[in-house]
């Protein structure tokens with residue numbers, strides 16, 4: 503697998519080797535030694551997946567300290583446009599976002615360190631997304647920001663969303679609890 507830095511410190515695009523044969527394909531999504539070599543977290547506490555219809559937005563989500571976590575995300579069916587937003591006070595890219603396509607076809611994965619918000623949309627087709635996170639779900643620390651008030655150029659306009667995601671506030675009004683630590687996992 504290739505671990506490619508993004509414009510946001512500590513956030514990496516991971517491009518796995520896709521081994522194809524007459525039966526289909528084989529993809530390795532986690533390798534402890536390679537992750538450790540690149541300074542990525544290896545201590546995942548939970549793993550889950552979601553299935554989304556076309557024209558859905560989920561996010562922007564994060565857990566606040568002390569339950570903040572690093573997150574590895576990838577798409578195993580369909581495709582998404584995936585977004586990460588830097589919320590770390592003192593980060594050279596605070597408030598910046600990136601968006602990239604994660605799909606079952608390209609196998610690309612995104613690694614988000616603690617202090618980034620995450621979301622995605624499904625402009626083209628339904629999708630299944632898989633997550634590994636380094637801290638367990640803490641409902642009282644499960645937080646978010648408004649998908650459309652964070653400067654992200656989404657390729658959907660009137661998406662299907664949860665009621666919870668619709669009531670989150672704007673990035674401009676957010677008093678962040680995250681502090682930039684140089685991009686450690």
Ligand SMILES: Cc1cn([C@H]2C[C@H](O)[C@@H](COP(=O)(O)OP(=O)(O)O[C@H]3O[C@@H](C)C(=O)[C@@H](O)[C@H]3O)O2)c(=O)[nH]c1=O
Nearest residue numbers: 550552560561562563564620621622633638639664666
């Ligand atoms: C995230 C989460 C949710 N839940 C529950 C709460 C709720 O009843 C149901 C669906 O939760 P949500 O609406 O938050 O699901 P969803 O909007 O898909 O949440 C996910 O969004 C993307 C963008 C992420 O980055 C993920 O980490 C996660 O926050 O599942 C858990 O039990 N454990 C969990 O870890």
